[in-house]
Amino acid sequence: MPQRLVITGRSQEPRGRFTEELRRLRSERGLSLRELAKEVGWDASLLSKMESGRTLGGPEVVQALDQFHGTPGLLVTLWEVAVADPKQFKEQYRRYMLLESEAVSLWHYGVSRPPGLLQTDAYAREALAAGGLKGKELEQQVEARIGRRELLEGADAPTFRSILSEAVLRTPLPNRGEWREQLEHLLDMSERPNITLQVLPLSTAFHGLASTAMMFLRLLDSRTVAHAENDVRGELIEDASRVERFQRTYDAVRDTALSPAESRKFVLRMLEEVTCEPST
Known part of the structure; x- marks a missing residue:
């Protein structure tokens, strides 16, 4: 299979592309996070977490952003692709992870x-390996679990x-x-x-x-x-x-x-x- 051609230079990873688009649209309007929050009626801290990739948010806030920016369906589509990305979390935990981050x-x-x-990095790796993960999948899940710890910071x-x-x-x-x-x-x-x-x-x-x-x-x-x-x-x-x-x-x-x-x-x-x- 030929290598996919990269045209825009933007992230080819679903979650990264979604967060890039959120930041780009807000920047083009010259709005701060607080100003955007006031316009769309959602908390500024949630919008900040979405732009930094700490959470994907839910369909309601994404729809509100689509409506405000005049991009009908664009952000919702990017959000759906990011949520469905198999590199994130297994299906049974995906909804829970979204709720946990909020x-x-x-x-x-x-x-x-x-x-x-x-959990420390070492504990997370040992626990996930005990569950049968190994190789690249193990490292991806360790990275994902470690990333969740940011939830308790700030x-x-x-x-x-x-x-x-x-x-x-x-x-x-x-x-x-x-x-x-x-x-x-x-x-x-x-x-x-x-x-x-x-x-x-x-x-x-x-x-x-x-x-x-x-x-x-x-x-x-x-x-x-x-x-x-x-x-x-x-x-x-x-x-x-x-x-x-x-x-x-x-x-x-x-x-x-x-x-x-x-x-x-x-x-x-x-x-x-x-x-x-x-x-x-």
Whole structure:
């Protein structure tokens, strides 16, 4: 097959082309992000994330931008191609990733692993490799997971609470140095003002999330959606009544977890144990 001819010199990657077009159209009008936000009725921070590629946004905001710029269907088409790009995320997670990037607050419970947002590069690679990925696909997914961590950075970063089962901290990486780095990373992240980390001891009585990892996302429109995941499948839950039931279960787990201060001490003890272990 002959190599595709590049005519415009613009990005040939769907997500990159979409963000380039957003920036070009705004620049041609000489508008700041705040001015554009006022014109289209969407939050400036969301538009900023879309232009930087941190999120693709949703069809509603893209349609509003198409209408404002007088480009009927152009941005929606580019958005659809970017969302469908197989190099991004697997289909079952694609909608969830879009919602996660737009969330104003997140609540997590981890059964066996820290959330991707709190994983080091080494941990992400080990976890994805354990799931069967390898070669180029593995590297692409590691890069994608690492990129998601930007969600928790910046002045407009959402608040994030992560409750980790003690089992997470009792299941180390094969490489002791990499495991130490992961524990140190958890401690560092827990010091950020927008992040709260708690540990649920193994001695806790049986509860409704004993075999299910959860993530709750509160969105700009005040809706809350949830993502539940066990050993065999993941599910995005948008039905309000089901989300409410899971939230009540999550609240009960949070109430029995160690306080943030006690949790930090717990992770510190785990780190000390790893540091003091004799080399083999």
